[in-house]
Amino acid sequence: MTKFSKSDIISSIMNNPISTLLPEGMHFWHLQGVQLVLLLGLILFCGALGGWLFKKLKIPQVVGYIVIGIIIGSSGLRILEPEVIVALNPVSTVSLSLIGFLVGGELKMGTVKKYGKQFVSILIFESITPAIIVGGVVTLVVWLFTRDVKYAVALGVILGAICAATAPAATTDVLVEYRTRGPLTTTVYGIVAMDDAVALILYTVASTIAASLLGDRVDSFGIQMLAVVRDIFGSIFIGLSFGCLLRVIMHFLPNDDGRILSFSLGALFLCTGICEAFNFDNILAAMALGFFMVNFSHAKTKSVFALTSKFTPPVYVLFFVLVGAKLDIWIITPFLGLLAVLYVLGRTFGKTIGSIFGAWITKAPKTVQNYLPFCLLSQAGVAIGLSIAAGNDFPDSVGPQIMLIITATTFIVQLIGPICVKYGVTKAGEVGLNVTVDDIRKTAKVKDVMWGNDYICSYDSLAIVSETARLDSILDLFSRQRNLNYVVKGEDGKLIGIISLEHLKEVMQIGEFANGMLAMDIMDTPVVTCSPDDILPNVYTMYDEFDIEAIPIVDKDDKPMGIMEHLTADHYLNTRVLELNRKLESLDA
Numbered sequence: 001m002t003k004f005s006k007s008d009i010i011s012s013i014m015n016n017p018i019s020t021l022l023p024e025g026m027h028f029w030h031l032q033g034v035q036l037v038l039l040l041g042l043i044l045f046c047g048a049l050g051g052w053l054f055k056k057l058k059i060p061q062v063v064g065y066i067v068i069g070i071i072i073g074s075s076g077l078r079i080l081e082p083e084v085i086v087a088l089n090p091v092s093t094v095s096l097s098l099i100g101f102l103v104g105g106e107l108k109m110g111t112v113k114k115y116g117k118q119f120v121s122i123l124i125f126e127s128i129t130p131a132i133i134v135g136g137v138v139t140l141v142v143w144l145f146t147r148d149v150k151y152a153v154a155l156g157v158i159l160g161a162i163c164a165a166t167a168p169a170a171t172t173d174v175l176v177e178y179r180t181r182g183p184l185t186t187t188v189y190g191i192v193a194m195d196d197a198v199a200l201i202l203y204t205v206a207s208t209i210a211a212s213l214l215g216d217r218v219d220s221f222g223i224q225m226l227a228v229v230r231d232i233f234g235s236i237f238i239g240l241s242f243g244c245l246l247r248v249i250m251h252f253l254p255n256d257d258g259r260i261l262s263f264s265l266g267a268l269f270l271c272t273g274i275c276e277a278f279n280f281d282n283i284l285a286a287m288a289l290g291f292f293m294v295n296f297s298h299a300k301t302k303s304v305f306a307l308t309s310k311f312t313p314p315v316y317v318l319f320f321v322l323v324g325a326k327l328d329i330w331i332i333t334p335f336l337g338l339l340a341v342l343y344v345l346g347r348t349f350g351k352t353i354g355s356i357f358g359a360w361i362t363k364a365p366k367t368v369q370n371y372l373p374f375c376l377l378s379q380a381g382v383a384i385g386l387s388i389a390a391g392n393d394f395p396d397s398v399g400p401q402i403m404l405i406i407t408a409t410t411f412i413v414q415l416i417g418p419i420c421v422k423y424g425v426t427k428a429g430e431v432g433l434n435v436t437v438d439d440i441r442k443t444a445k446v447k448d449v450m451w452g453n454d455y456i457c458s459y460d461s462l463a464i465v466s467e468t469a470r471l472d473s474i475l476d477l478f479s480r481q482r483n484l485n486y487v488v489k490g491e492d493g494k495l496i497g498i499i500s501l502e503h504l505k506e507v508m509q510i511g512e513f514a515n516g517m518l519a520m521d522i523m524d525t526p527v528v529t530c531s532p533d534d535i536l537p538n539v540y541t542m543y544d545e546f547d548i549e550a551i552p553i554v555d556k557d558d559k560p561m562g563i564m565e566h567l568t569a570d571h572y573l574n575t576r577v578l579e580l581n582r583k584l585e586s587l588d589a
Helices: 006-015 034-056 061-072 082-087 089-105 109-146 149-162 168-177 183-214 221-252 257-277 282-296 299-326 334-361 366-375 381-393 399-427 437-443 446-450 471-480 501-508 512-516 536-546 566-587
Strands: 464-466 485-489 495-500 550-554 560-565
Touching: 034 061, 034 299, 061 168, 061 299, 061 399, 082 089, 082 299, 089 168, 089 183, 089 257, 089 282, 089 299, 109 149, 109 183, 109 334, 109 366, 149 183, 149 381, 149 399, 168 183, 168 299, 168 399, 183 221, 183 282, 183 366, 183 381, 183 399, 221 257, 221 282, 257 282, 257 299, 282 299, 334 366, 334 399, 366 399, 381 399, 437 536, 437 566, 446 536, 446 560, 446 566, 464 471, 464 560, 471 485, 471 501, 485 550, 485 560, 495 501, 495 550, 536 550, 536 566, 560 566
Parallel strands: 464 485
Antiparallel strands: 485 495, 550 560
């Protein structure tokens, strides 16, 4: 038996990818048994860690996922070999379908009717403008370097067509992460939902022009357009068909969230599988399914979108880590690097002026006109898919160069795109508006209610009475103030009791004898207390656990600071939601 020294083993590990160190038949790309679990665990753990670190740095977590992918993928440590990444393609397919499904769920009929004209105008200009600019700039620069007009025009028109695509995944992940809501958010959802179709049409036109110039054998324009029509309408038809099927099934199902979620996801994955089998666009089909469910399906299915969004974060982590792992940044030559930079600059400038003009011509809200360009920079799935199509259509001419350029530019825009989206929605004032009472309750603290409400104040609050306070003065407080409960402090200033309105009613039944009673005579002993830094979920748990409607608020020395009443907390939460809704209405103005 051959023996290896410690230095031999270390040298082997340092100079070989992990996959070559495994016994024969146990390579990662076989993805069987323990290897699959280990691989998924590695991606999830490292991706979640990267997302958390970047969030701490005030950078969208999706950037952290992609950076981790770059580190462990083709551009970095190569822990994830290309074969492994290819074998995990189903994860990306499922992720994109879930993203398309949730985007479709945002396109309610009321929204489409209100913003439909605006969507179409912006879509046309933000797609065609960068296509013209990128196509023109790339053609000019390539001609200056090569003096080959046909090659330059072919490369320019195809890159121009591909640059029209906008990736929904990274963009919508930021919108979800920062709980955005408003006209800008609505417009972004509408644009990314329709971008695929425009990019496909532009690529069909561009590839036909390039084929005629280069002499490559590509189907005629008419045949390619028929293929595009088939892809677009076929995908929509598949999505709507499964929506109709779900509607029939839901009619016979009880109102059970678990069962509804199971049928809905089953239909979504079946829809995705059929699209993959017959080469349809699974994202467009998923959008059509989500659109049908939110507008035409049974009312009880509406909860499926909230349920789905709760378990998608791990799927997103897997997807974006794999996106980063696919990018190989070391294969770009200086000339292609120059074209990649020009592509990014031209695409950014084109989408900026195109979206601004499209929003202005339809008199969209100012926030849309000013900040929409920041939300349209990301590119990924569709752009990479079209670059692969170009590689297949033009393998001996511009195809390889296009694939390299799109790979490089995807690396750039996938990193800066989410940061720009965050900037745009933050400046538009839409961050944190997509919340419910439960969302606010999860993060609010007792002190937010105390100092954010007229009912309760600090130490000199009328919600606090002395143990020697007479009954008549306490009754006067109840008649003049809004509180239904008061805390009692002793001579040392510490909490000793609580008085409720219901308790006072019982005391008053005693008659004239009650007039001489003091607070210490009629108070109850508090069963529980809270501090200003306690979060509201804990407070509501105490309400339910002890069957009480008020909890004394004390400091670290057990001195009373006020009273946390159930009705007051409810009022605070509902008021916050109303304030956010008023702010939302003002953004539409």
